[in-house]
Amino acid sequence: MLLHRPGNRVYGILAFDVASDAVSIELEEGHSWDDITTFPSYGSLNDEIVTVSGVTADTVTVERGTTATTHRAGSILFSAVIAEDVTDLQDVVTGSLVDVTGGRDFDGVIRTYDSSNLLVSDSAIPDMVVNVSPGRCVISNRLNWLTASEATAVFVAPVANPRIDLVQFTLHDGVTVKTGTEGPAPAAPALDANSIALAEVYHRVGETSIKDANDAVNGYITDRRVWL
Numbered sequence: 001m002l003l004h005r006p007g008n009r010v011y012g013i014l015a016f017d018v019a020s021d022a023v024s025i026e027l028e029e030g031h032s033w034d035d036i037t038t039f040p041s042y043g044s045l046n047d048e049i050v051t052v053s054g055v056t057a058d059t060v061t062v063e064r065g066t067t068a069t070t071h072r073a074g075s076i077l078f079s080a081v082i083a084e085d086v087t088d089l090q091d092v093v094t095g096s097l098v099d100v101t102g103g104r105d106f107d108g109v110i111r112t113y114d115s116s117n118l119l120v121s122d123s124a125i126p127d128m129v130v131n132v133s134p135g136r137c138v139i140s141n142r143l144n145w146l147t148a149s150e151a152t153a154v155f156v157a158p159v160a161n162p163r164i165d166l167v168q169f170t171l172h173d174g175v176t177v178k179t180g181t182e183g184p185a186p187a188a189p190a191l192d193a194n195s196i197a198l199a200e201v202y203h204r205v206g207e208t209s210i211k212d213a214n215d216a217v218n219g220y221i222t223d224r225r226v227w228l
Helices: none
Strands: 002-004 011-013 024-026 041-045 048-056 059-063 076-082 120-122 130-132 135-139 142-146 163-170 174-178 195-203 219-223
Touching (some): 120 195, 120 219, 130 163, 130 195, 135 195
Antiparallel strands (some): 011 076, 024 059, 048 059, 120 130, 135 142, 163 174, 163 195, 195 219
């Protein structure tokens, strides 16, 4: 039995493909596996459980079990704890693989050193379009990514009252925009299933552009990213 460790959120992204007999795994820079100081530890790599015997810089040394298989670059090595090592597991179903993330606790944007991953920002010369920077995120425990900056479709200013639109990243669909409803005190629309919020865009009647900051005249962006 296996429990993911959402409290620690220790993970790393595979820098290269991993063969089924490999005992060293190279991670991309910025991983958090060096937070683990007690070995052996355990990792969850897709459907495979590995025993981690050490971490040196970006290299994780592992022992592979009978279920060893190949893994592609970009897969995530999560830290895990074997259920037999936990004393209070009365609620865990015997023999099952239990994901205590609830399928969504791990949803969010993978942080970079400059916090630019999937950042929503205005145009160089502000207009009625916003741009989403490249980056990676996890949705329903699946790694997703945007490889190049992407501009949204042109937003339309509200007619009678303010409106809040939601810029989101949706599993399989990438960057999408959900249009809100005009009102004196507008609220952002609900997040779609299998999506994470990137930003809200507040629109004013008569606006001619959307900006990073609120200038009290035009539309503006509010960051809604949740970091992993």
